[in-house]
Amino acid sequence: MAGITGIGSGMDIDSIVSAMVTAEKTPKQNQLNTVEKKATTQLTSLGQLKGAISTFQTALAALNSSSSFLARSVTASDAKVLTPSASQSAAAGTYQVSVSQLAVSSKVALAAVPADSTKTLSSGTLEIKVGSTTALKIDVGSGNNTLAGIRDAINKSGAGVTASIVTDDKGARLTLTSNKAGDGNDITVKATNVGTDGDSSLSLLTFNGSAGAPVATDYAGGEGDADYQAALQAFNTASGSGSSGKVIAEAKSAQLTIDGLSITRDSNSIDGAIEGVSFNLLTTGTSNLTVARDEAGVKSKVQSFVDAYNTMMGFINTQTKVTTVTDNDAPVVGALVGDSSVRALVNVVRNELVAAQDGTVKVLTNLGITTQQDGTLKVDSDKLGKAISNDYEGVAKYFTGDSGLAARLGNKLKAYTETDGILEQRTDMLQATLDKVDKQNEDLTTRMNALSERLYKQFNAMDSLVAQLTNTSNSLTSLFENMPGFVTSKE
Structure with missing residues (x-):
């Protein structure tokens, strides 16, 4: 019925009905918009939090892998002669490889x-x-x-x-x-x-x-x-x-010596000559191979653990912080302020980080890893490197195994990220809230359409009555003016 104006009364019925419907709808609509915005923001933040936790779990899994500490590094003194690689079975040591002929x-x-x-x-x-x-x-x-x-x-x-x-x-x-x-x-x-x-x-x-x-x-x-x-x-x-x-x-075999021992192979890819070590011959010459524990790899994985933890905690700090802008403006409130599940997560993780365990490495500070004021971790690279070099097995025991830090933290985090876990339950609740908001928006639209239709009927009925009364008035006026002896006063 929109678009009809007061023909009889001259009123703008469209504007009147629109204003009355808006006045009725706005308070409820604002309430639903606020709920929807908050739930959507929280839903997004929880998804990002789950991603940060998953990244942290990946770093923990890499650190808890025995292969991280069993891995061996191998370097060649002359990379132009050969390129080496080593498996976990390689024994630490140095080997002199002299290549006199490449396989052709x-x-x-x-x-x-x-x-x-x-x-x-x-x-x-x-x-x-x-x-x-x-x-x-x-x-x-x-x-x-x-x-x-x-x-x-x-x-x-x-x-x-x-x-x-x-x-x-x-x-x-x-x-x-x-x-x-x-x-x-x-x-x-x-x-x-x-x-x-x-x-x-x-x-x-x-x-x-x-x-x-x-x-x-x-x-x-x-x-x-x-x-x-x-x-x-x-x-x-x-x-x-x-x-x-x-x-x-002419077809030729590769000829080389390892520590003076002669070796002949029909390929330039040499495997099995040194247990756990393989290498590809590139040219003739001499190169020394050095096999050692992969201390740099372990240090890198520890740093990745710290970085992933700091990313997770940095996100949590941002989402649970209330920031005052000015005295006259409302503070900026993080999406997860007051969220009990997030507070519980922080407490669980921090408790595991400070818990001492048996062994030569008891706490993170023994590795040069300390907690900063904002809850993130800081690494003293030199101290970490010395700890790994001087007590390789102790560092391995601290992080790996069922009682190691990586496994303990990983088990605590599973409750949050697994199917039907804490974060998924919170996500389901927020999604249910959004579904309810959608339903209430539909109901509100239905009610406002009904209100609009009712108001149009009422105003149109009034407009019709006014038109009838106006016609009656005009008819009476015309009748009196045409009666004999009736004089109209004119100024």
Whole structure:
């Protein structure tokens, strides 16, 4: 009914009804807005508090892990020679590693063929070996009887040999690279069942691992074998033109000594030579490996524990503080001021921090960790470092184990962050409050709509009555003015 104005009375019914509805609605709406704002702010703050506690729990878990104190650090005096790593089983000590030769994989270039992508090779079978092991066999036919076709077939096989084509002054060459290093793991290639088709013989690609001629004993029929004769002829032809196959890199094993003890490996990744220590060889040379307890790692985890605790306490301090702005302005009140669950949390954590325990390290102050006026912790880095160096086991006992500080604090915090825990219950209560506010807002809107409709009806009825009375008055006035002898006084 909005938009109707007083036709009969001349009143602005819309404005009157709107003002009356607003006057009725505003006090309750302000009350609901206040409740909603407070509950929303508290809900947000509790979510942030839960996140801060979870971060603190993560730091505690890292500190309580036995691996934190069992971990070993390993350093190399010359990082250009090798890069090391160590597991928990590594014994502390120093080792001299001298690398005289790196492991190298085989790389060869096969005989050159005409550098024309349209030129074909005869049909047959190409067998590629790495050492004494056959890596793959390729059947060469009309679908792949070019260098590019053979290259693609090798690369698609995933057999540990990759191929590419290099064109030099003598023609196009198929280059093969093995991913297996070590003495004796050289690439050899043999062509068998060679046909007479194609522009060049597949036998040209035969390669026995050196620049020498093919070996008759590598073929089933010996010197009388047709494939051997074809390979020999191809070799002689290629040798005469300088286009025969070549060794680019000979397969070699890594050779090194550890404290004078000789070690040979088919890889540059050395594992098992020193218990618990592995390293990757980068170049020849000498580097000293030093294995020690990971004191820096422990110190870092203790610092992370302090930082996470300070973040949590800093947030709690902000959310539970009342700040006076000016004498005339209302103070700024934190969202969690007066929250009993937060007060209980602070008390529980502080009680565990000051509780003494058995061992050479009894309290945090023994590690150079003290409590500041605002409840946060401060670390004396030098004192912490000395405590870890001088009493490594004592520091480990203080933090780790079922009775260690990390476990005790972690168990206390579980009650707040676990499913159906204290914070979740508080969150559910606040969410229930917001749901009630939403319902009351809906009810308030319904009541105000009903009030508006009722007022419009009342004012419109009054307006209609006024219109009728005005019409009656006008009719009577007109009647009297038209009666005989009736004189209207005019000024």
